[in-house]
Amino acid sequence: MILFLDTSGSTCHVYLHESSTFMHYQWQADRNLAHGLLKFLQDCLAKNHASWDDLTGLAFMAGPGSFTGLRIGATVLNTIADAQNIPIVGFSGKNWRTAAKNALKAGKNQQLVLPEYGGRPNITTPKK
Secondary structure, X not given: OEEEEEOXXXXXXXXXXXXXXXXXXXXXXXXXXXXXXXXXXXXXXXXXXXXXXXXXEEEXXXXXXXXXXXXXXXXXXXHHHHHHOOOEEEEOOOOHHXXXXXXXXXXXXXXXOXXXXXXXOOOOOOOO
């Protein structure tokens, strides 16, 4: 089973792919993403009678999108990939799920995905 994660906006999307079936779950995370993402992922797996051990690959929607959302999503998936020793890939664009699925089927493993913010960061200088 492949887990696809999109945390680029205020609504978190999880897709589980097994055989030819895509299951889609969404959660209006808003400012609770860091606090609730792992439980949401566990609940999605449980709804499919699956666990972390059933995952064969992870796919991340790398951006562009919410700076904080992308950082949280990438961190959680990178941690799961490392802990479970499973491949992980990240892609951007409209067809990110198809590109990720094809990459994982071809045996690709980026080992670490990074967010793509869609522009240079706007770092402000401290006021003090």
